[in-house]
Amino acid sequence: MTVETAPSARAARTRRRAGRAGLTTLAVLASAISVFPVLWMVTSAFKTRDTVTDGRLIPSEVTFDNFVYVFTDVPFARYLWNSLLVSTVVTVVALLFHSMAAYALARLRFPGREAIFLSIFATLLVTAPVVLIPLFLVVRELGLLNSYAGLIIPAIFNAFGIFLLRQFYVGLPREVEEAAIIDGCSHWRVYWNVVLPLSRPILAALAVFFFLANWNSFVWPLVATSDQDLTVVQLGIASFETQYGANWNYILAAATVAALPMLALFFTFQRQIVESIKTSGLK
Template identity: 80%
Template sequence: MANETLTGSSESRSDSPRAVRAPRGIGRARSARAGLTLLALILAVASVLPVLYMVSASFKTRDTVTDGKLLPSEFTFDNYRYVFTEVPFTRYLLNSFLISAVITVVALLFHSMAAYALARLRFPGREKLFALIFSTLLVTAPVVLIPLFLVARELNLLDSYAGLIIPAIFNAFGIFLLRQFYLGLPRELEEAAIVDGCGHWRVYWSIVLPMSRPILSALAVFFFLANWNAFVWPLVATNDPDLTVVQLGISTLQNQYTSNWNYILAAATVAALPMLALFFAFQRQIVESIKTSGIK
């Protein structure tokens, strides 16, 4: 009886700390979650506030554009009217859209083929070739700017759409990301297609590409955004005003009208709207691609 009493009292003593620790653990988890939520909210506000200020200031007059207020005291559309009537901004937008769209489509096709070959086909030097492609990520764009300009000049690509498109097609990041994605795909579907008589091209076109829609959608957004915001290479490779892209057009507007920030912010807002729309349209695919394409 005494032993049962001692056993019961020891069990009650051993269980009491657990009853005390559980609420503390839950409280710490809630505090950590609240802290992370607050941090995410602060970062979101810090990211969105400049965009909101840019859009708001684009509707302000020249006298009130630098007043520091978020909402305009005098609302006007004259800034956008000026951008589209006094400046060939529509031409700049069309140039950027054409160049970005062509680069995106061609790059996705070539990158997916190269990544599939590096992930599935067996040939001598495959790993060395992939390491060589991956090593180009360590080289920054300014390092290859002058050699690229010299090559483009020798090939007569300057002041042409080809000179703006062809050098931007190759991107080691796309090949790397697609290869990692293909390594995670199940081989059973491809092996079944090969047993049915399909070649590598048919397997790639009919099986691999349809399964790659999430990662291809994400890469399409990344490629289009990068080339839409291209500035340095178009500045170096073109002198023809008819080939001016949107970022160069905004910089030209800023050089001509340094104090007229209402025109500059209106042009920047127009240039940013397609990218925001593209991101919101494909944000689900971007998240899925990040989740499904880890390093393997």
């Protein structure tokens, strides 16, 4: 019987190896396709524009003048500061409020808890363009246009963060919290001293998501601000494009500067992102 089953076992191992080889090849191709635009952006950021002189095409040359122009002739450092300020404040405040709301929805018992959670979750089905005009009208009535508050406050609430944190808290063992309550801790102290320290991986992942989303925000800053001093980095990059053409060498140089911090942030916290996805599924 062993002799008869040996060929089938070898065939099964061969099929598994072939399957793994196919998946590896597919992963390498997908990675190459994903990385190629980034490499093209970085290499093109160090090149001049192709010019035509006396009917002759003068090819591009390697230069650092594109980056010099971005930081000297344009207040790009101010744009970076605005995006950094808005993204940092939104991330910190959103994590605090979202974690408190998620803990209440996961652990506290009160009438209408499930209905509130379903209502918050249902807002994920509403796309941003649908609420853009009503949001603009509300912000205008509150007098928050052309201000940091107008950029920050509307971006704080995010149903995805509450949902992800709530699912994470549902999976936490209750024994630790119950022991703290028996020792005399209130719900606030349990949340602050027990739950938050256990939430560091999921909070780190959400911090990356929130920071990236606000760093790359374009539509709402375009609608809510017209002051040059409040221009964020994505609007600053778009300012290099004119009605009749685009200075792609400057655009790519500015995009490279704006992308490098985000790439570093993602690679630093990629393990937390993967862990948060694995541990916060539907319960």
